[in-house]
Amino acid sequence: MRKSVLLGLALAIFGSSASAGIYKCVDSQGRITYTNDVDNAKGCSKLDEDLPVSSVPALKAPARPAPQAGGTAERDFPRVSPDEQQSRDESRRSILDSELKAEQKALADAEKAFAEQDSIRFGDERNYQKKLDRLEPFKQQVELHRRNIEALQKEITNLR
Numbered sequence: 001m002r003k004s005v006l007l008g009l010a011l012a013i014f015g016s017s018a019s020a021g022i023y024k025c026v027d028s029q030g031r032i033t034y035t036n037d038v039d040n041a042k043g044c045s046k047l048d049e050d051l052p053v054s055s056v057p058a059l060k061a062p063a064r065p066a067p068q069a070g071g072t073a074e075r076d077f078p079r080v081s082p083d084e085q086q087s088r089d090e091s092r093r094s095i096l097d098s099e100l101k102a103e104q105k106a107l108a109d110a111e112k113a114f115a116e117q118d119s120i121r122f123g124d125e126r127n128y129q130k131k132l133d134r135l136e137p138f139k140q141q142v143e144l145h146r147r148n149i150e151a152l153q154k155e156i157t158n159l160r
Contacts, residue, residue, distance in 0.1 A: 021046050022035070022047045023045065024046075024047055025043070025044035032056065033056070034047075034056075092159065096155055096156050096159075097156070100153065103152060107145035107149060110138065110141040110145050111142055113138055114139060
């Protein structure tokens, strides 16, 4: 009983707005918009219910002038002196070197922890898969540090 009352109330509220129809509006600049809001449809023509409404294409972005040689695009681009750039490159290289050393130390620690855990076999690990499952996080840490070292070495070789 309660569901039918709620359903009737929902139909009464939403039923009137659903049958309002679709209106096509053209503004003073010739742009076409569609609406189903009767209040905003003043001066608009009502479309037949059977006609599909096509999508409206997006507005085109204004064309930008192409940069000319020696134009403002090149002049306004921020520049740094060669000495400044060299100091930045040296700073970056020292940071990458220190990160590489830290990763190499972390890799050595992870390999040591993996080797220690690999040498141990607990009594409840009669099934070898249990041991492999226990060693998996240690193996993942070793692989993570190896990938980090490779990425850092690649970054260092890409420096100028």
